Amino acid sequence: MASSAFAPPSSSLISHKHDFGLSPAKCKRSHSRRIVSVMAPQQTQRTPASTGSVKTAMTLTEKILARASEKPALMPGENVWVNVDILMTHDVCGPGSIGIFKREFGQNAKVWDREKVVIIPDHYIFTADERANRNVDILRDFCKEQDIKYFYDITDLSNFKVNPDYKGVCHVALAQEGHCRPGEVLLGTDSHTCTAGAFGQFATGIGNTDAGFVLGAGKILLKVPPTLRFVLDGEMPDYLLAKDLILQIIGEISVSGATYKAMEFVGSTVEGLNMEERMTLCNMVVEAGGKNGVVPPDSTTYKYLEGKTSLSYEPVYSDQTARFLSEYRFDVSKLEPLVAKPHSPDNRALARECKDVKIDRVYIGSCTGGKTEDFLAAAKVFLASGKKVKVPTFLVPATQKVWMDIYTMEVPGSGGKTCSQIFEEAGCDTPASPSCGACLGGPRDTYARMNEPKVCVSTTNRNFPGRMGHKEGQIYLASPYTAAASALTGYVTDPREFLH
């Protein structure tokens, strides 16, 4: 694609424009031109097919689906049969999907491609619940029978470390194991499959029946979503994280604001985010009702993927004249740390305005807020404070790799301490076995499950009634900075109390 066209998209191509958190003059300068230039890829040679024909401008999402459905061009609203590159399932929905696959395609049927099905037990692992344990067994039997290449098994529940294949939270494992590649179509039997969109691919959650179908056919019928564009510009303040950005957006458009739509995140701020932060951004797209989220791939993406995948991939990018349903602009430098108050992810409030909310516990974990970067962030706050937490603080690393990082990575500015040391000195609970943990409650004996009505600040993704266990539990969704700050005071706390 020629990178000489630097004019910002003309207003006729965008149905609605919204500007937020800005002083008018600042936001509208040549930043919008810079966005366009960044969309021109710097690295790989791209064939005309991936750039999109000049006649039919398409968004990133449209291009992926066009290629996957072997069509030269697509428009939002079209229903197309799409080739699937990766299908992921886990212990909660896998057995059901497998049951449907066998029922519909035959007891002796084989999956469409044994290398494209990735099976990751992660939800209800460290529990005595017999059905939960049985569900992992069902996965194992199926993987043996089908000779599934990627099955991250766990057999010894008493010690996750002795299970060399076990990873943990599926969305983080997919990324860490190199299954997320730009331009591809990744489906999963989990709503947060949209996380993988951070790699510039189409990734969305599906149910058991759809998954059963994909297992046999390797294709799925999808409607092409229109794209909402979110332009995030401005220097990221050092007290903000991607979680704050996505809470800002969801608070803006509501839990149904992106229903049936794609959410595309661009802008200088987004370019400056590392992969895990981009994953956090895309992770909560489903909380706005979104079908999928995407971040255009760039050198950050390619660097992350080096050594993780041996498969080649071909990134695509939104055409400069692509049509977006709406565009929202944010001056990130003006934003402040946020929480989502009970009981909805769009119940947005400034953290500092909730400082009188007394809390009972803090939970740091999940695909949303349990990655290495998330724990580094929390450690930063504890380090800055030097004090101990005032409430039980649960740490649940998403994967084995994250757990290892917590125990080996040095926290900058700490004089060589690891996250784990900082957490211990702050009085946090010992980091737990990696899994989804209490993010969604789970069986009664799940570590950190909310079995009584408590007030919890959590780095997770949903806070509907009963989400973490007890129906009357009150969950404040927050960034790892905010969660750590809140742990230190025993109240919902703006991290600037410690980070400035």
Next chain:
Amino acid sequence: MTVLSCSLDRLFFSTYRPRHHLPSPINYGSNFKIISSQNPLKKNIAFQKSKSTPKKTTKISSSSDSAAISTTKKTFHGLCYVVGDNIDTDQIIPAEYLTLVPSNPHEYEKLGSYALIGLPSSYTARFVEPNNTKTKYSLVIGGDNFGCGSSREHAPVALGAAGAVAVVAESYARIFFRNSVATGEVYPLESEVRICEECKTGDTVTIELGEDKLINHTTGKEYKLKPIGDAGPVIDAGGIFAYARKTGMIPSQAA
């Protein structure tokens, strides 16, 4: 291995209204015939029906024959259960019950007993009474964004297993809608106005699917529903696989 014709295009998305691309008219009727239906197994005894309605089960099924059904003349009659906006999947079926595998018939029934058990205690009437597996409410009436949250198919399955036949909501979250159609468990119908504010749990309600109408006999009011479109026949047949087999689109079993 499957070859599904383009006519299935509109299956899941009859309620979607794209803003800058009007869908081409549905060319449904001439291409396929529903020549048989599965045995009607309407589980809710309190539910009256004007004609036999096919209702899927998750048992191992082969296409068994029964009366041919017309998809346009379906009537549902029963008590309604009213909920509000943003009823998410954790309220429909809390995560602790997700160890139950829906494709396992025994666990399917158990799932039904937990349908809507996650609703807060402000809902004084339980959807399914304790120690029961079936509900006396065959229709659920909701507000905006019904079924938001997780992609868990257990959500529409639990409602269907409990004996609900349809949900009438102002709008749906997309995965829930899609799962409802794919499983054929409940009809995800859409209302034009906020019916949830005008109906009460326990009202007697009739839905005339062919006329896109909901009648609340207790209040005497009638409401227009949005047409279910192509999703209707899929649910009638018992879900996407059953529909595809019935219409000759895929063989009943692959090698």
